[in-house]
Amino acid sequence: xxxxxxxxxxxxxxxxxxxxxxxxxxxxxxxxxxxxxxxxxxxxxxxxxxxxxxxxxxxxxxxxxxxxxxxxxxxxxxxxxxxxxxxxxxxxxxxxxxxxxxxxxxxxxxxxx
Amino acid sequence: xxxxxxxxxxxxxxxxxxxxxxxxxxxxxxxxxxxxxxxxxxxxxxxxxxxxxxxxxxxxxxxxxxxxxxxxxxxxxxxxxxxxxxxxxxxxxxxxxxxxxxxxxxxxxxxxxxxxxxxxxxxxxxxxxxxxxxxxxxxxxxxxxxxxxxxxxxxxxxxxxxxxxxxxxxxxxxxxxxxxxxxxxxxxxxxxxxxxxxxxxxxxxxxxxxxxxxxxxxxxxxxxxxxxxxxxxxxxxxxxxxxxxxxxxxxxxxxxxxxxxxxxxxxxxxxxxxxxxxxxxxxxxxxxxxxxxxxxxxxxxxxxxxxxxxxxxxxxxxxxxxxxxxxxxxxxxxxxxxxxxxxxxxxxxxxxxxxxxxxxxxxxxxxxxxxxxxxxxxxxxx
Amino acid sequence: xxxxxxxxxxxxxxxxxxxxxxxxxxxxxxxxxxxxxxxxxxxxxxxxxxxxxxxxxxxxxxxxxxxxxxxxxxxxxxxxxxxxxxxxxxxxxxxxxxxxxxxxxxxxxxxxxxxxxxxxxxxxxxxxxxxxxxxxxxxxxxxxxxxxxxxxxxxxxxxxxxxxxxxxxxxxxxxxxxxxxxxxxxxxxxxxxxxxxxxxxxxxxxxxxxxxxxxxxxxxxxxxxxxxxxxxxxxxxxx
Numbered sequence: 001x002x003x004x005x006x007x008x009x010x011x012x013x014x015x016x017x018x019x020x021x022x023x024x025x026x027x028x029x030x031x032x033x034x035x036x037x038x039x040x041x042x043x044x045x046x047x048x049x050x051x052x053x054x055x056x057x058x059x060x061x062x063x064x065x066x067x068x069x070x071x072x073x074x075x076x077x078x079x080x081x082x083x084x085x086x087x088x089x090x091x092x093x094x095x096x097x098x099x100x101x102x103x104x105x106x107x108x109x110x111x112x113x
Numbered sequence: 114x115x116x117x118x119x120x121x122x123x124x125x126x127x128x129x130x131x132x133x134x135x136x137x138x139x140x141x142x143x144x145x146x147x148x149x150x151x152x153x154x155x156x157x158x159x160x161x162x163x164x165x166x167x168x169x170x171x172x173x174x175x176x177x178x179x180x181x182x183x184x185x186x187x188x189x190x191x192x193x194x195x196x197x198x199x200x201x202x203x204x205x206x207x208x209x210x211x212x213x214x215x216x217x218x219x220x221x222x223x224x225x226x227x228x229x230x231x232x233x234x235x236x237x238x239x240x241x242x243x244x245x246x247x248x249x250x251x252x253x254x255x256x257x258x259x260x261x262x263x264x265x266x267x268x269x270x271x272x273x274x275x276x277x278x279x280x281x282x283x284x285x286x287x288x289x290x291x292x293x294x295x296x297x298x299x300x301x302x303x304x305x306x307x308x309x310x311x312x313x314x315x316x317x318x319x320x321x322x323x324x325x326x327x328x329x330x331x332x333x334x335x336x337x338x339x340x341x342x343x344x345x346x347x348x349x350x351x352x353x354x355x356x357x358x359x360x361x362x363x364x365x366x367x368x369x370x371x372x373x374x375x376x377x378x379x380x381x382x383x384x385x386x387x388x389x390x391x392x393x394x395x396x397x398x399x400x401x402x403x404x405x406x407x408x409x410x411x412x413x414x415x416x417x418x419x420x421x422x423x424x425x426x427x428x429x430x431x432x433x434x435x436x437x438x439x440x441x442x443x444x445x446x447x448x449x450x451x452x453x454x455x456x457x458x459x460x461x462x463x464x465x466x467x468x469x470x471x472x473x474x475x476x477x478x479x480x481x482x483x484x485x486x487x488x489x490x491x492x493x494x495x
Numbered sequence: 496x497x498x499x500x501x502x503x504x505x506x507x508x509x510x511x512x513x514x515x516x517x518x519x520x521x522x523x524x525x526x527x528x529x530x531x532x533x534x535x536x537x538x539x540x541x542x543x544x545x546x547x548x549x550x551x552x553x554x555x556x557x558x559x560x561x562x563x564x565x566x567x568x569x570x571x572x573x574x575x576x577x578x579x580x581x582x583x584x585x586x587x588x589x590x591x592x593x594x595x596x597x598x599x600x601x602x603x604x605x606x607x608x609x610x611x612x613x614x615x616x617x618x619x620x621x622x623x624x625x626x627x628x629x630x631x632x633x634x635x636x637x638x639x640x641x642x643x644x645x646x647x648x649x650x651x652x653x654x655x656x657x658x659x660x661x662x663x664x665x666x667x668x669x670x671x672x673x674x675x676x677x678x679x680x681x682x683x684x685x686x687x688x689x690x691x692x693x694x695x696x697x698x699x700x701x702x703x704x705x706x707x708x709x710x711x712x713x714x715x716x717x718x719x720x721x722x723x724x725x726x727x728x729x730x731x732x733x734x
Contacts, residue, residue, distance in 0.1 A: 096587055
C-alpha cells in the first residue's frame with residue numbers, strides 16, 4: 001500500500017504548494033480540495049491489510065470468518081465523515097468567493113476596487 | 114463539594130454583574146481568568162485530597178494512585194469548563210444584547226450551534242469526535258464574523274475559512290497517525306497507556322494535533338487570521354473571538370496535555386513565551402484601546418497555554434501563585450491603559466481593511482513553516 | 496544588482512514555498528512510509544464492531560452499523576455541519592434579487608439535454624433511492640444516495656433557468672426528515688437501552704432487504720435529508 005501513501009503525500013504537497021503560491025480564489029479552493037483529498041486517501045490507506053477483502057460480506061466464507069478476511073472498517077467510516085465535512089467547507093468558501101467577486105469584480109484577494 | 118462550586122460561581126457573578134454595563138469586554142476577560150483559575154485549583158486540591166494521584170504520563174509511574182483514574186480528573190475539568198463557558202456565554206449575551214438585536218436570525222442560529230460545538234468539545238472522549246465538534250465550533254464562528262453585511266467581513270471570513278480548514282485537515286492527519294499505530298481513538302485508553310504515550314509516532318501525531326489547536330487558539334506565529342477580525346470586526350465578533358475561543362481551546366489543551374512530551378512541551382512554551390513578551394510590549398506601547406485589546410487577546414491566549422501546560426504537568430502550588438500574579442497584572446494594565454469603545458463601532462477607514470495581495474499566501478506559508486519546524490524539531494530530538 | 500532583485504522577488508514567491516514543500520515531503524515520507532507498521536490483523540475495536548455487526552444486527556455491510564451506531568455521533572455532527580453549510584450559503588449569498596434575475600437569461604440548455612431529462616430523471620431518482628435503501632447490503636448508503644437523488648433534481652434545474660423548486664417545501668421536508676432521524680435514534684434509548692442503539696427492530700437474516708434493525712429506515716431519512724440539503728445549496732447558488 002506504499003504506492004497509495006506516496007500518491008496521497010504527493011497530492012497533499014501539491015495542494016499545499018497551490019495554497020502557498022496561488023492568488024486566485026478559485027485556484028485556492030481547488031488547492032484546498034486537493035489537500036483534503038490527499039488526507040482522505042491517507043486515511044483510507046490506513047485501514048488496508050494485505051490480501052484482504054472489502055468489508056461487505058457477500059459470500060458464505062466471508063461471513064463465517066469475517067474477522068480474518070476483511071480490511072479495517074473503521075477508517076472507511078471516518079473517511080465518509082471527513083469527505084462530507086470537506087464538501088461543507090468548500091461550499092462555504094465558494095459562497096464567500098461569489099460574494100467577493102460580486103463586490104469587487106475580481107477573483108484575486110487584495111485587488112479591491 | 115458541587116454545592117460550594119455553584120455558590121462560588123454565583124457570588125462571583127453577582128460581584129461582576131454591576132460592572133458589566135460599564136466595561137463588558139474587560140469583565141468577560143476577568144471572569145474567564147477567574148473561572149480558569151478556580152477550575153485548575155479544584156483539580157489540584159482534588160488530586161491532593163484524594164491522595165497520591167499522579168498523571169500516568171509521569172516518568173515515575175510506580176506511585177500511581179489506587180483506584181483514581183484519569184477519567185475522574187478529566188471529569189472535574191469538564192464540569193468546570195461547562196460552568197465557565199455557559200456563564201461566559203450568558204455574560205456575553207447580556208453585554209452584547211443591543212448589538213445582537215440588530216443581527217440577523219441566522220447569526221443567532223449559528224450562536225446556538227456554537228454552544229453545541231463547545232459542549233461537544235468539552236465533553237467528548239474521542240479524538241475523531243473532537244475533530245467533528247471543533248469543525249462545528251469553527252464553522253459557526255462565521256456567523257459572528259459575518260454578523261454585519263460588509264465587504265471587509267467577507268474578506269475576513271475567506272481568510273478564516275482557508276486557515277481553519279487547513280488546520281482541521283492537519284488535526285485529522287494527527288488523529289489518523291494515532292489510529293494507524295495503535296488502533297485506538299479513545300482518550301481514556303490513550304492517556305492510561307504509557308506504551309502509547311512514549312511511542313515515536315505519538316510525538317509526531319501530537320505535533321500535528323497541537324499545531325492545529327494552536328492555530329485556532331491565536332498562538333504566536335499563527336495569530337495572523339485573528340488580527341483583522343479583532344481589528345476591524347464588529348463588537349460581538351471581536352469580543353467573542355477574543356474571549357471564548359482561547360478559553361475553549363485551553364480546556365482542549367488540558368485534555369490533550371498528556372500528548373505533550375519533552376521537546377513538544379519546550380517548543381510550545383518557547384512560542385508562548387515569545388508571544389507573551391511581544392504582545393505585552395506592543396500592548397503597553399500602543400495608545401488606541403482597540404489595538405490594545407488585540408494584543409491583550411494574544412497575550413492572554415498564550416498565558417492560558419502556559420498556565421494549562423505548567424499547572425497540569427507539575428503539581429506545584431507555587432506556580433498557581435505566579436499564574437495568578439501574572440494574570441492579575443495583565444488585567445490591571447488593561448484597566449489602566451485601555452478604554453474600550455463599548456458603544457456601536459465607529460466606521461473603519463478603508464486603509465485599515467486593505468490587505469496586501471500576498472496576505473493569505475504568506476499566512477498559509479507561515480502556518481506550514483511552523484508545522485514543519487515543529488515536526489523537524491521533534492524528529493531531530495527523537 | 497539586477498540578479499539580486501530578481502532573486503529577491505523570486506525568493507518570496509517560489510523559493511520559500513518550494514523549500515518548505517521539500518522539507519515537509521521528507522518529513523511526511525519519514526513519518527508515513529519508512530518504518531511503516533501497518534496492521535497485522537484487525538485492531539481490537541474493529542474486531543468487536545465486526546462481531547457485533549454480524550451477530551446482533553445481521554448487517555451485510557460492516558461499515559454501515561459503525562457509521563450509524565457506534566460512531567453515530569460523528570454522523571450526527573456531520574449532518575449538523577451540512578445544515579450549517581446550507582444556512583451559511585443562504586446567509587452569505589443573499590443580495591438584491593433584481594440584479595441576479597436579469598443575469599440568468601442566457602443560460603438555455605440544448606435540445607438533447609431537454610429531451611434526455613424526462614427519461615433520465617426517474618432513473619436517477621430510482622437509483623438514488625436504491626442506494627440509500629440498500630446501504631446495509633452494498634457499498635453506498637445515505638450520503639451517496641442523497642447526492643445521487645439531488646443530482647436528478649439538479650439536472651432538471653439546469654436544463655431550464657425557469658425551473659424553480661419550492662423552497663418552503665424543501666425546508667419542510669428537510670426538517671421533517673431531520674426529526675425522523677433524531678426520533679429513530681432516540682427510540683434506541685427508549686426501547687433498546689442506549690442512544691443510537693439500532694437493535695430495537697428485528698435483525699432478520701443477513702442479505703435481505705428488511706434486515707439489520709432500523710438501519711434501512713435511518714439511512715432513508717438521512718439520504719433524503721442530505722439530498723435536500725445539497726439541493727438547497729445548489730438552489731441558493733443560483734441567485
